[in-house]
Each structure stands twice: as structure tokens, then as C-alpha cells.
Amino acid sequence: MKILFFYRGAESFGIEYLSAVLTRAGHQTELIYDPGLDNNFYVSTGLLKRLNVPRKLVRKARDFSPDLVAFSSITNLYPYVKDMARALKAELKVPTVIGGIHPTVLPELVLQEDCFDIVCRGEGEYALLELADRLEKGEDITDIENLWVKDSQGVTHKNEQRPLIQDLDALPFPDKDLFYRNGAFWRNVSIMTGRGCPYHCTFCVNSFYHQMNIRRERMIRRRSVDNVIQELKLYKQKYHPRTVNFQDDTFSVDIGWLEEFADRYAAEINVPFQCNVHPMTVNREIVKALKRAGCRSVCMGIQSGNNELRKMVLKRPGSNERIIEASRLIKEAGIQLVAEYIFGLPDETPEKMWESVTLNRQIRADNTSTFVFYPFPGTVLADYCVRKGLLDAETVEEINNGFGSYHTTLLIKHPYRDFAMNMASLLPLFSRLPSFLSDKYLKKLCSGKHGLLAKTLGLMGVPFMNTWQARERIQDLIHMTWRLFKS
Template identity: 40%
Template sequence: MKIAFINDSSERLGVASIASVLQKAGHDVDIFIDHQHFKDENININWLHNIFDRRKQLIARLKHFNPDIVGFSVVSDFYLWACQMAKLVKEDLNVPIIFGGIHPTSSPDRVINNKFVDMVCIGEGEYPLLEIVESLKRGSLDYSIKNIWFKKDGQIIKNELRPLISALDELPLPLKDLYYSKGDHFSKSYYIMASRGCVYSCSYCCHSFLREIHKGKGQYFRQRSVDNIIKELLLAKEKYKIRHVRFFDDSLGSNIKWLEEFSKKYSDEIKIPFMCYMHPNHISKRSIDLLKYSGCCEIEIGVQSLNKEIRKHILNRTVETEVIRNSINIIREARISIVADNIVGLPNQTENDIIEMATFYNENRVNRIYFFWLRCYPGTPITELAKQRGIINKTQYEEIMDGHVTRPFSRGGSNINKEWLGFQFFIFISQLLPKNFVRWLIKKKAYKHLHYVNSPGILAGLSTLFSSSKNDRILIKRELSRYLNIFKLK
């Protein structure tokens, strides 16, 4: 059987995993990428996009491949794009379309009612999609497959969820060729996950509802063995000559015993710089020493808010400010680059909270401060709270549930306070100025004079361009490579 995935410009780890399972079972898998030049999360120039739009050519290649089923892995920010692409597919091919990924999982009732979508996969998709393909091969679609919702004779069949995959090592290694053969930019940094799930349930994160819907379906947080990770990276070193690795686990150091084994084997066998994410509660001198020894060059930590009450009651994050401060000091002493994530536009957040943020980062310097405007996503507790508090109105709530994102992730959120936009620029430049001077600027409220810098996208772009973050530099190279692909695409 032939399975086609249609993909936006980002690498999707889930697709590479599903494709590997399908290929191992003897099926033919290919991916068709819309590179979205000049209409992506960073750049939106319609007239240039119209010139370099390659969607018609994509559909022509898809028709030539002649798939038996077409799949989309969909995040909320690209849901409308996926719907547009599904429409184009249906106009030229009589083929079933399945939507999976975080958005369909969080809002399946709405997604399944899209007239261009025939099936929805909720949760993990490796074995459900394999079972769909195997049943199509037998000549009769099996409508009882767990994790899948189907349309049949005007009705919607909603099957229950299956247990979570407990033994992640049993899955074949991800099919990276699927992406790497379609563009040089994908190989600029090797993306990998050593686990699934998270030990926390922050209110703004998908894990808050994924944990709920999978209750009774097995352990939510699961890890691959260190040997399995090393096996994948050794293959990547040999095959793709990778020079940088990025772990997408929510907190790579949550299991210290695993980290001890990983540190030794990674430093002995891989020896490639990598970056990872860490929760401040998992940061200790021991964990950072292990990461440093293994070759970690950058750690991104979730601060989100420096207001303890907001962290606890709004974000569901039980971490003390002193722990955050100590985490920064420990990472800095290890001479590892630090990136700190923060969310602005939160319920109960005041101007004093933003001033506290500026003061804190002036005294506790990091390499990069991410200033994320709150984005409400379907299924998350903070979206329901934002609706209750009037931060978003009923119309906005319905648009969020339907995946109608008003602006790309890098250019704002669901609740932008224009009076605070000056803070975004101020906090960025404060890391480049002497501490005493920044203290004076805060005292004089100089940030109020920066309100004319009122574009979140421009601010995010400037912050990335002049950032000392290693990952930002890699992302710039990745994007430049993606745009150079314009001259290679047909």
C-alpha cells in the first residue's frame, strides 16, 4: 500500500515514527512538503508567497505517487493550512484523508466534521495507522480501530483509546530520510526525543489534557533506553554527518539514573554538542555536571512567571523563585548557554510583574529571554480560564477551538497588551547593557518610551538576530537553507 504524508515546513517527529512502522511492515511511504516560502511562522509576504507557491506542483507529484491514503500531522497553528491542503487533495484525488496530531487530539469533534477529513487519529498513531493500512490492503476498511474516529454513511464512529505504548524501544528508529531527502535545512540540527509524556501538567501545555484523556491507559511518562537513543544517534552520525542535536523532551533530566547512564555513553560514543529543555525542579549541580560532561551546550528552562501565585494557581507550576535563581546560577557556572522562557498576558498579571521580570533578569543574566505572549490552545485549562476571566471572548474561544489562529506563534498570542510591547524590547536590550544602567532605566520607567516598537514579530526577529543563543544561530542557518531551496524546487 502507498501512504502519503502532506507536511508543512517543520519536521514532525511523530510522522517519522509512524512512517518507520509502516515501512517496516512493507508499505511504500512518501512525504510531500509545502515549504511555505514567505508564508510561515516567521515571514508573511503574500505577493512573494504567490510567486513561490508550489502547492500545485505538490498536488501533481502526489497524483503521480497515487497514494491509497493521505495523512496530516496537525498542530493548531497550521490547522487552517492543513484544511486548505486537504481541500486541494480532494479536488484531484479520490483518496481517504486522516488528520492526526495535537490539534485533532484536542478538538476531535470539530475536526471530524470537516468535510475534507475522513478519519481522525487521537493520541499515538503508529499502530492505529498501520491497522488502517492493513485493513485497506485486505479490501475492507476496519471501522473498529482504537484511537480512530471514522465517518461512515453519514455517521461518526468514535472508537475508544488504546493503551499507551509502554515499551518505546520496540518501535523502529524514525524514518529521517523522509525529511532529509526533501531539503538540506532539515539536517542542520538533528531532532530527537528520548521520552514521551511529561511528569508535569502545566495549565498552558498539551500534557494537561493528554494526561487526562489517557487515564487508565498506562504510565503517561515513558522513556526510551539510553542504548536505543545511542543507536539512533550513531546511525545519524554515520548517515547524515550531523553536527548538532536537539532533544525535544520536556525535561531531559527528570530521571537522574537515566541521565547518569546517558552522560557516560553519549560522551563516549556520540561526542556532538546538543541542546535540551529542563524544568528548574530537575536542575541540580549533579544533573548539570552530567549534562556538561556529555556535551550539552545549551539548556532552555521554563520560568514562565516570576509571580509565585500566578505560577501556582494559574500555571499549575510548583517551583519556587529561589529554585529558578539557583538553576540559572548552576547552569551559568557550568558555562552552558541559558535560554529562559516567559509567558506574558497571563490572567492576574500586572505591570509590576513585568517590571519584576526585567529586574530579575538584570540581576540573573541569561543568553536569551523568550518573551511569549499567552497563546490559548484547545483543551488546555488556561484556555477555559481565559474564557471565564474575559481575556478572550466567546467568538475568540470558538476560533481557538476551530484552529483559527490569528497570528503565527512567533508574532504574538491570544492576549497582546500593546502598552506592554515596549517591555519586550526593553527586556531584550537590558541583557546587552550594564546592570547599573538597567537599574536606572527601570527606576525612571524608561520602558514606557518604547511603546512605539509595537510589532511582536519585529521584536522577535531582532531578538533572534542579535541573540547569543546557540540554537537561535542554528535556526537562522536552517531558515536560510530553507529559502535557498527555492532555487532547487520544481
């Protein structure tokens, strides 16, 4: 059976795993890929829409002639996914299935669209494989676990969730060639060594996955070190990466695993890498293992410099003192530190926002990455905003349809909206200035309207959010643009 995937803007681990499982079972897969050059969530460039990317993708889809079209969508990609689904449904007239966090949270809303026939909720590898097998045999598909299926009468069959995949080593390595040949990555290889996060941060979609886990299954699952090393050996041979990016939510969660990994990675892979850590998982042993493995940079989510806001609103454990100590260990080891903050949170005042500036200076972050609070559907904090009257029905509908992004849009009713937007725009750039300059001009600019100056300086500051990733991402964009023009 022939299955066609669509994605936009970046590599998708989910699609890569789905394709690998399907091809191992004898199915044929292909990807149509929109690099998203017209709108990358920082800036929208209408001129690039004249490249007619959707039309080219529809033509490529028609040439492939699939039996099933599959989509994956986060919230902010949903408008683009929906538009492409409509175009492909009209052209191909074959079943369509959509997965990812957005349809997982809002399956009823998604299935109201006539361009989607099936929603996959949660992990999709074995659900999509069963769907493809049954469609190929002409069998009934309305009772497949993890799938909500809309039949020809418009009735939705809501099936139970299947158990979480516990043995991740049993999965084939992701089919990265789908994205590589479309230019989605070049000399930086991204990988995940596990699934799940031990924390319940209210702003994060992981809070919804925890709610879905009604069987109380083990959420934190990790591949064996050997399995990870074998995958990286394959990529080292095929793609010759200059850097590796571990995308696990919390890479530093298991010291035993990390000790074994450090020795083998340094000996067998020996490519500089970046990973994500939580302040509560950082200690001297963890940092030593990361350094020994070859870690050059870590991203550490701090989110707010105000202890009370972090604890009561975000439900994140750990004090400022713990964050400062974790940062000190990272910096002393010679590992670059990228600190991440969110502005525009409920109950956040300018004074509390400025505490993030103060804490960031104390930890001496090499890069500062900022986001505007976005109330993602299904998260605990989004529900809180509705209860507190910070989101009206119209705005909730906009969010459910994917409007805005966590880089440019503060959607909740916030008394200090401009201050929050200015802080998110300006801090990455101003954190590179001496404190006497930063304090004077940052406060002044943050106190004004969020206008052209702040937005322009914000764009100038994007590379300083994470210089490690910025270099690679700029090269990826050049590579994607070249591939697009060649097509």
C-alpha cells in the first residue's frame, strides 16, 4: 500500500517513525514537504507565497498516487495542514488520517472538517500500521485502537487507547531519508533517546499526555544505550553530521543510563552535541557525564525568575538557588548554557518579569531563548486561563484553529501585554550587553508600546536565542531554499 505524508517547516520524528514501521512491513511511503519559507512564525513574507509551493506539492502527490494520505500537526501548524488536506482530498479522493498533539487533544473539532476521515490519538506507529494493513485487505477499520474513525454515514467510532509502547528498541530507526532529501536538515542530526517527561508543567502539552494515561502506565521510557549508539553510527555514515541535537524533553533524567552512554558516545560517535536538561536533574555527576560524552551546549528551561509564579502557576519544582547552582555546575564544566523563559504568564507583573532578567544575569547564560505564553489546547494552564476569564470563547476558538504562535502572539487578556511582548522580543539581544546598558535601555523600551523598533530588535536577537542551533538552522534554510528552487 502507498502512504503519503505531509509536513511543513521542520523535521518530524513522528512521521519518520511511522514511515519506518510501515516500510518494514512492506508498505511504500513518500513525503511532500513545505519548507514554510513564507512564514516561519518569526516573520511572514508574502512574496515567497508566489513560489506556489502548495501547487507543486499537489502535483507531486498526484504523481505518487497514494492509497492513504497521513498528516501530523502541532497546534500552530494546523491551519497549514488543514489547507493542504483540503487540496489533497479534492485532488486524490483517498482516505486521510491526522495525528499529533493537536488532533489528539481536539479530535471532535478536527473530524468536523470534511478533509479528515480519521484521527490518531497518541502513539501512532502500530495504529497506522494496522490501518494500512486493513485498508489493503479491504477490511473494516472502525474498531482500531487509538483511532477515531468517521464512517460514510458521518458517525464517528471512538476507539480505546492501546497500551503505550514500552520497548522502544523494538521500533525500527526513524526514516530520516524522507526529510533529508527534502533539505529539512543537513549537517545537524536530531535524535530522541526516549519518550515522556517526569514533570507536570502546566503550560506544556505533556500535562495532557499525563491526563491521557488512565492505565497509569510507565510514561518515561528509554531506549537502550546500544540501540541509540547504533542509530547514531548509521547517521554518522550517511549524513556526516557536524553536530547532534538530542531532543528528549529531559535528557539528564537517569545517571546510570547517562554514565554508560557517555563512555560509548565519546568512543564511537565523538560528535559535539546539545541536549535539554531540567534544573532539578542537574548535579555534579550528571554534568561530568555530559562533559565526558562531548556535550557542548545544554538548554535549560527556567520559564520565570519568580519563585512563586514558577511554583504556583507553572507547577515547576526547584528554587532560584537550585537554578543558580545547576547553572554554576554547567558553566564550570565549560558547557554552554541556553536559558529559556516565558513572558506574559497569568498573574505575571513587570516586577516578576524583571526577576527573570536578574536571574538570567546571575546564572550568566550564554544564550537566552524567550517565548510568549501560548495557552495550548488541553494544557492545565489553558484551562486555568478559561476559568479565570483570561480567555474568551472567541479566542479559544482561534487557538483551537491554530491561530498565532508562541513567538509573536500573546492571546490571553493581560494587563501588561506590551511589557511582556517587548521583554520576549528584546531580552535575547539585550542579555548580550553589559548590565549597565541592558538595565537602562531594556526597561525603557519594555515600558513602551510593542511596536516596530521592538519587533526589529527582536528579529535581530533571534540568532542569540541559541547560537549553536542558529548556525545549523540557517544552513538548513539555505539548503531547503535551494531544493525548493530546484524543484
